[in-house]
Amino acid sequence: MLTIHCGQNHLKESKRAVNSLRDIVDDDDDDLEKVSWSGDPVGSKCRSTPSYSLSDTGVKNYAPELRRPKAEYKDYSSDWSPKDTVRRMQRGKVCSLERFRSLQDKLVLLDEAVAGHDGNIITAVKILFQELEVRQVALCHLIHFLKETSEQKLLLDLLRFLDRTEEVALSQYREHLNIQDVEKRREFLKGCIGLPFSAEDTSHVQDHYTLLERQIIIEANDRHLETAGQSEIFRKYPRKASILNMPLVTTLFYSCFYHYTEAEGTFSSPTNLKKTFKIPDKQYVLTALAARAKLRAWNDVDALFTTKNWLGYTKKKAPIGFHRVVEILQRNNAPVQVLQEYVRLVEDVETQLNLATKYKCHDVVIDTYRDLKDRIQLAAYRCKVERGSAEEEKIDSILNNTQIRWKN
C-alpha cells in the first residue's frame, strides 16, 4: 500500500514514498526497460492479472518504514474520490493512493491537488512528475499514452510542467484537425495565434488563420456568383470543389483562374493574395501561368513574362526557367506558334533543341541547326517534317545556301 502523509516536514517523506517508484520506473540507458507500458512486467510469466506499472511492484519494500501508529488509521477507508483524497492529504490524514492505480487516476489526483492550491501536495505529486522526467522512456510512454487516449488536458498539463512549451502549442494546434465546421475552425485557429510557438511557427499559424478567413469570404462570394448565373467564367467552368481548407498555392491558382482581372483591393484577387502572404515571384508566376494556360489565355501568359525596360523596349523574362514554361504550355495543348515562341527563349541550346524536337517546333529546330552550322543534323531533320510543307522548303533553301560555312 502506497501511502503519502502530508503536513509539516513531510516533503522528505513524500519524496521517499515517491522514490519507491524508482524500482519500477528506473531507466538506466544501459539496462533494459523492464516494464512495458502495457503494465505487464516484461518477461513475466503471469499475464492474466493486469498489474499497474506505477504502484505495486517494489513498493512493498518501503511500506514498513512508512507505517504510522494505528490511531491515525482509524477513519481510513479506501473508497475516496480524488477530491476527497486530496482533502484528506491536505489535513494531514492518512490516505492511500493505492486506489489510484492507473496513471490516469494519478493525474486526476494532480488536477485536484492543483485546484486545492496546496503547494505541499502539488509538490508531492510534482515530485512524481519529476521522477518521471529523468526517466525518459517512461515519460515517452506516458506522453504517447495520453495522446492516444485523447487526454488533451492532462497531456498539456504534463508538457507545461516539463517546460516543453512549444509542444504545448503544437499539441493544441493539432486539435484543429478535428473541427469540421469552418467557422468554428477559424475561431479556434484565431485562438492558437497567441500560443507559445517559435517565432516562425507563430507566423505560420497566423497565415493559416488569415488564409482560412479569406477562403470563407471568397467561398461565400463565389457560391453566390455561381447561383446567380451572371458570371461567364463560372458558367463556362463550373467549380468542382470548394476552396475551403485548400493550401495557399491552390487558392492562388483558383484566384488566378476565376478572379484574375480583379483589382488588388478585393479579397479574391491574385495580387491581394500575393501581397498578404508575401508569395515569392517565382511561385506567383508559376501558378498564374498554370491557370491562364488552362484557360488558353495566351495573351495573359504573354503579359506575365513581358517587361518593359527603361528605354521602353519590351523583353521577355521569367523567374522560372523557360523550359518549365514550355512544359506547362504543352501540357495545356498550346498551339505550336505559342509554344515555339517560348521554346526560343530557352537559354540552354541543348535543352532548347530537345524541347523543340519533342514538341515539333520545326522552325526553331531548323533555325538552331542553321545557327549551329550543323549540315548533317539539318539534313536528317528533313525527313521529320511533312513532305511539301513550308518547313521542308525552308530546309532545302538553307541547305542550298552557298554562303553558309557548314561545320560538317
Add this chain to the structure above:
Amino acid sequence: MSPLDRIANVSILKQHEVDKLYKVENRPTSSTSDQFCFLVRPRIKTMKYIADIINADKMAGRSRKYKIIFSPQKFYACEMVLEEEGVFGDVSCDEWSFYLLPLDDDIISMELPEFFRDYFLEGDHRWINCVARALQLLNSLYGPFSKAYGIGRCAKMSYELWRDLEEESESDSQGRKPEIGNIFLMDRDTDYVTALCSQVVYEGLVDDTFRIKCGSVDFGPDVTSSDKSIKVLLNSQDKVFSQIRNEHFSSVFGFLSQKSRNLQAQYDRRRGMDIKQMKNFVSQELKGLKQEHRLLSLHIGACESIMKKKTKQDFQEMIKTEHSLLEGFDIRESTSFIEEHIDRQVSPIESLRLMCLLSITENGLIPKDYRSLKTQYLQSYGPEHLLTFHNLKRIGLLTEQSPGETLTAVESKVSKLVTDRAAGKITDAFNSLARKSNFRGISKKLGLIPRVDGEYDLKMPRDMAYVFSGAYIPLSCKIIEQVLERKSWLGLEEVLRLLNGNEFSVTESAGEDSPAWESQRIILTVFLGGCTFSEIAALRFLGKEKGYKFIFLTTAITNSARMMEAMIETKA
C-alpha cells in the same frame, strides 16, 4: 490484402459460419448477427471504436455476444479503455499470438507497420516484447542461433529481452541441429538514407508505384489493359516475377520482351503439328504456356504503367538529384530542384522525401533553406503540415543545422530541478533524440559511392550498388557485409563512432562445438522499423556472391512513401 487474407480468406471464414467481414472503424455497423468477433491489434483507438459499437447496441436495446481477439497480444491500456467506456464486462478477450507471416521463401514479416512511428517517433517500447517473442519462436524452430550481431538501441533491447525469455523458458534446445546459424539485428535509424531513395529494382519499383500489401499487389485497368483490376500474389511462385524481381529496371524490359518472343515461338510450334502432337501439346504444354503468357502480360503491363508514370514525373531529373545528394555534389542545384518540386505541387510525399534526403546527407539543412523550404511546403501543400515538420525534426529526418540553442535552454531549466547525476542523463537523452547523421563521413569510410571507370554494368553487376543504378551501395547492407566478413565489429570502430554506437556481437554456441557448416551460411537479418525491397535485393545479391543465404525478418516491409506517411499528422 491483409494478414488474415493470407491465412484464411473470406470463403474459408464463411465455411466456418462467419456471416460477414467488416473493417473496424469509427462507424456503426448494421448487422443482424447475434455474435461479433473483433480481430484487432491492441490499439486504443480501436478499443474506442469497439466500445462505441457496443454502446450503440446497448442504446438500441440490442443484445449480442462480443469477443475481442488481440493479436499478437493484449495491452493493459486496452483493457483500461474498455473499462472506462463501460464495456469491459460485455466482452470476452482472447489473445492470438500471431507473430510471423511468411511473405515468401526468404521473407518473414511481423506486419507491424506502426512499429516505426511508435518506437522511433514516440519513443514507445510497446512492441519490443513482440519482437523478442518472434525471435524466440524462430529460435525454437530453426535455432539455436550460434552467433548474434546487432546495431541500434532497439536491436540491443530486443536481443536482451529475447535472451531473458530464453533463460526463463524451460525449453531444451541442446542437441538440436540448427538450421539458421546467425542472426543480425538492425535499427531502421542506422540507415535512413537507403529507405529514402527511389527504388529501381523491379520489386522495389512495383512497391513504390503500386504499393505491395502482404505480398500481393492490386493491378488496375491501366496494367491489365481491360476494365478490371486484379490482385496478384508476388512471390517466388510466380515464375516470371521470380526472375525479374531483383533485376535493375533497365534489364527487365529486355528480359520480358525476350521471354515474349520465346513464348510466341512456342505457340507457333503448333502450326506444324499433326493431330497427335497437337493433342499432346494441348494436354501437356498449353496450360503452362497460358499461365506464362498471363504473367508476362501482367508484368509487361506493369512496366509500361511504371514507365508512363515516371516519364510524367521527371523521374530522370529526380534520380539525378538523388545521386547528387548521395555523392555530395551540386548541393545548391539539388536544393533548387527540391524547391521547384514543392512550388509545382508535384507530390507532398515526394517533396518531403527529397527534403529529408537532403537533410540526412548534409547533416541538416542550413537555417535559411530550412525556413524557406518549410514555408514553401506549407504554402504548397497545406499549413497543417507544421505538425509534420515538427515530427520530422523530432525523429531526426529533417533538421536544421543550428548549434542546438533551443536544446540548451530547455536542458538548463530542467537541470535545475534535478541532481547533477540525472542532469547528465538528460543531456544524453536529448542528444540521442537529436542524433547527428554523419552520412558523408560514413560513406567515405565504407566506400559507399563506387568509383566507376566507364559504364556501370547493370546486367552483370559487380556489387550491391546496382540496386541504385551503380551510384550507391546501401549502407545497411554494407554494414552487414563487413561484419559478416570480419565475424565481428573489429576494424569498424571509426564507422561505429559515426553511427552512434550501440553495436554488439555475441557468440552463443552453448554446447555446440562444431556447428553445422550449412547453418553457418544462413543469416537471419532482422530489421526493426522496416526493410525495403532494395535492401532485400542487395542482400540476395551479396548472398550469391559470398555463399550466404539471408532470411529476412522485418517488422514490416517499408519504403520512403510509407515512412513519410507515418510522419504526417492526420485527424486525431
